Amino acid sequence: xxxxxxxxxxxxxxxxxxxxxxxxxxxxxxxxxxxxxxxxxxxxxxxxxxxxxxxxxxxxxxxxxxxxxxxxxxxxxxxxxxxxxxxxxxxxxxxxxxxxxxxxxxxxxxxxxxxxxxxxxxxxxxxxxxxxxxxxxxxxxxxxxxxxxxxxxxxxxxxxxxxxxxxxxxxxxxxxxxxxxxxxxxxxxxxxxxxxxxxxxxxxxxxxxxxxxxxxxxxxxxxxxxxxxxxxxxxxxxxxxxxxxxxxxxxxxxxxxxxxxxxxxxxxxxxxxxxxxxxxxxxx
Numbered sequence: 001x002x003x004x005x006x007x008x009x010x011x012x013x014x015x016x017x018x019x020x021x022x023x024x025x026x027x028x029x030x031x032x033x034x035x036x037x038x039x040x041x042x043x044x045x046x047x048x049x050x051x052x053x054x055x056x057x058x059x060x061x062x063x064x065x066x067x068x069x070x071x072x073x074x075x076x077x078x079x080x081x082x083x084x085x086x087x088x089x090x091x092x093x094x095x096x097x098x099x100x101x102x103x104x105x106x107x108x109x110x111x112x113x114x115x116x117x118x119x120x121x122x123x124x125x126x127x128x129x130x131x132x133x134x135x136x137x138x139x140x141x142x143x144x145x146x147x148x149x150x151x152x153x154x155x156x157x158x159x160x161x162x163x164x165x166x167x168x169x170x171x172x173x174x175x176x177x178x179x180x181x182x183x184x185x186x187x188x189x190x191x192x193x194x195x196x197x198x199x200x201x202x203x204x205x206x207x208x209x210x211x212x213x214x215x216x217x218x219x220x221x222x223x224x225x226x227x228x229x230x231x232x233x234x235x236x237x238x239x240x241x242x243x244x245x246x247x248x249x250x251x252x253x254x255x256x257x258x259x260x261x262x263x264x265x266x267x268x269x270x271x272x273x274x275x276x277x278x279x280x281x282x283x284x
Contacts, residue, residue: 048248080230089211092157093206101195133223149225152224153214167202
């Protein structure tokens, strides 16, 4: 019987090689732009224009990274981007978790209406909100302020966050909360001690997706901020590209620097991210 089972399993394992070849080819396609960016970041301008685009640099030239720090005022722009991303994502995680808990556990019509309201917010195109967002921000004196752009990131990301967290919240057994109430736990302790630890996969998914969007955002940051002291890293990198001249080597070095923090965040939360996406998608 064991030999028969092994014979039955062998064709299926051998039959996976076309899929493996295809996935390897797709992985190479995705890694190729990354290779080009890193390769260009170490090249001199002479090597960039006179040699083949795929040729490796003769030496690891760090002058482009030094130029990126100087030209982009990276000590300020990098810290601004970290501040906007960290604060916005932290507030979104707290608000979306509490809101999703209320919507999933309360069966009143008001909470159902709130859920539909947030869903409608997802259906509206992001770009269509720029004009009303700017008008509201201008009248409330939120433009060219750090807290103003943070509020705008929270406002534009809360709809998706509530949808994601509510889908995952529906998979959390309510019996745990009922047991906590019987033991005398308050509402706050029930949420922070029982519910919140169970929401780690969904929280990680929300943190990664919103951090990606906010960290790499250009349109909203350029619309709301015009002062150099408040600009983000993405907006500053765009200044290296113009119709007259473009500093590609310095720009590629700046892109490498900007990618590293968000890549580290993804790798540290990857296992929770995959679990949150699969559970929320299947059972939500």
